[in-house]
Amino acid sequence: MPPLTVYWALVRAGFRRYSTYRQATVAGATTNVMFGFLRTYGMFAAAAAAGGVLAGYDRPRLATFVWVSQGMLATINIWGPPEYAERVRTGDAVTDLLRPVHPVWQLLAVDLGRAGFALLTRFVAPVVVGALAFGLYAPARWSTYPAFALSLVLALLVTFGCRHALFCSVHWLLDVRGPMTAWVLFSTLLSGMVFPLWILPEPLPALVVYGMPFASMVQAPMDVLVERGDPLRLLLTQAAWAAVALPAAVLIQRRGERKMVIQGG
């Protein structure tokens, strides 16, 4: 295994690379802010009609849920372009095999760097706007802050693992448009980015939150932050999905590599 300094260098490279996309960062943050307003008003209206509290969320919790989740979308890069698949399609991915670092860990390190930059920009921008426009929920327990930080990292790992596994389908399908479209469809509805999943009709909420990986990307960190439900259970759910998604990504990657090496693409 290469020394940790190698990974650290990759993390820094990811950070630097994304810090050059300044205009795209501004444009993306604008969109997050726009959708933050839209979703907040929608949720507030729903809460008002439901008697002030919607599925256990009051107004400050709803505002926090909406604005922080808008900040998270770019941080976990849930809809980012399928770069690895593109590299496989063009044949550039072969060069990744020549490096003495495992391709998946290499990509993860770069992604962590990217997330670091996104955290400072794309995450902060909507959270600040949301706080100024609506006021946000202040967690009651001090332990919520480290729990949220951990939850955020786990969300990042789950998202990365699922997406990379999906990208690897390029080795068999030659084009990831189909899987990517399905991914956007499911992640839109089932991650909690459009509405908190607990407002789904019974018995869907528990099924979606624990039985599918999407909630571990957006819903779980939000619930930890607004202190809805047992944080330990949420973190364990996320950790379980990370423990499924990352090894799955490594396994599928290995299969795909073998196919690439044997059949030349």
Add this chain to the structure above:
Amino acid sequence: MSAVIETRGLRKEFVVRKRAGRFRRTRHAIAAVDGVDLRVEAGEMLGYIGPNGAGKSTTLKMLTGVLHPSGGDVRVCGFEPVPQRVRLARGIGVVFGQRSQLWWDLPLRESFDLLRHIYRVPPSEHAARLARCRSMLELDPFLDTPVRQLSLGQRMRGEITAALLHGPAVLFLDEPTIGLDVVSKQSVRAFLAEVGARGDTTVVLTTHDLADIQRLCERLVVIDHGRVVHDGTLAALHARYGSRRRVVADLDAPLDRPVAVPGADLESTEGGGARLTYALDQPPGALIAALAQTGVLRDVKIEEPDIEEVVARLYKDR
């Protein structure tokens, strides 16, 4: 004869932002084309050359109505290109070597048919022009192949056909031979030479391949830093920049003292004196006679002045 293209004081400035310090940016206006006067008569074939960034493509874009000049007058086929873009478009044909005008997913034949409708060309005229291009450019083997599957050479032949199908009075070619293999280049050049020889189409050609110019263009305009630095024949360019013919002599044995003739400078000696290269300011007769008198002359070769070299020198002086 009337001018098909006429520009006076044609200018194009671009505003460039430069980073000055961490966040500040300063704005500079850079003249990409800086006062070009050009008059091209009907039926002329004009080579328009210059180093990268000299303003060639910018000029072409202003002549074709893609870019708005920052100053000066421009008339092409009697039209002002930008305000009268649509009418001008019917009178000109344009080929950009690195960009396609064809429909990527359609066979060439369908692209051509579509162009007939877009340019509203009568079917008989269209058929006649297409037939000529088909035979001269040998399009038939790939006429039914989707454009995306064509080789670069095949595609370029298709592009040139597409640009000529509506019978334009002026044909603009931006790097038409870039990236082509030798055979395709020759085919394209032969066809363009024929177009030029018929005299009813004015051709303006930019290129980095000076063989194109040598083969096709009587008149040569060299542009540098947005200004015309030469406008005339190729011969005039040679005369002006003092390019000289060379004589290369191979000898059986080195000479003790090299042959010296007025007007011939010994440029280099190779092979321990077995090969001598002279640069000449006058006809080579006297030098060759002198060389022959040495008794050891085995072979002699006269090299015409090289346009590449002239242009390289021109570019280097900038």
Add this chain to the structure above:
Amino acid sequence: MAEYYRLFLAQARGQAQYRASFWFDVAASTGFGVIDLLGVLVVFHASGSLGGFTQAEGLLIAALAGAGFALADLVVGSVERIRNYVRTGLFDAVLLRPLGALGQLIAMDFAPRRAGRAVLCAALIPVTAVGAGVQWTPVRLLVAVLAPLCGAVLFGAIFVATATVAFWWIDSGEFANSFTYGGRDFSTWPATIYGGVFRRVFAYGFGFAFAGYYPALILLGRPDPLGGPPWLAWLSPLVAAVAAVVAGLFWRRGVRQYRSTGS
């Protein structure tokens, strides 16, 4: 017009070669339409009503606005690719043909494969109208037909205007989405749910209230809960026309900008 129709046919023939891809896109487009409506259903289910509108009424608003958006997306949605055209120089080729630039782009990128959502939403207009208990009159019938068309013109104008930004700001990326997809989301819900300046800007400034909300008020025979005068609800065609003119003028400025800077 015949030339533009030819351009469109050529594009359609090119696309037809990728048959599997075509049907996949149709399915995906329908899927995204379904997802949006599911979202509306879920929120109404959880809250009972929204901004003073029942679930049935809310679905009618969503269907009207969705049909308008989807129709615009179908016809001019790909104009957002102008960024790539400017970057690759393809826009030069467009300017070299003896046809209008915007017309060419629309004809070249018209995407029948995105019809799924439009068909879905259009089909849902009568269904949701019946569900909301609309009392049909000839005028309301006309409104039900015209509303999606006006909405399409409005959203089409938004697509063109935001894509035009690329002539100045080539890396504008997601910026246009704020107004295109953002506008769609805005008009999916009753305009009553939004507050203050935000509502004033997007409902009236950009006109998104006239894509679904106001036509639905006419169909439902309800006065404007926001207190607007009765004639306000009938302004959708005017709003669409103004938006189209503004977008057209902005587009022309954009092309002029392109001509002065190049790519």
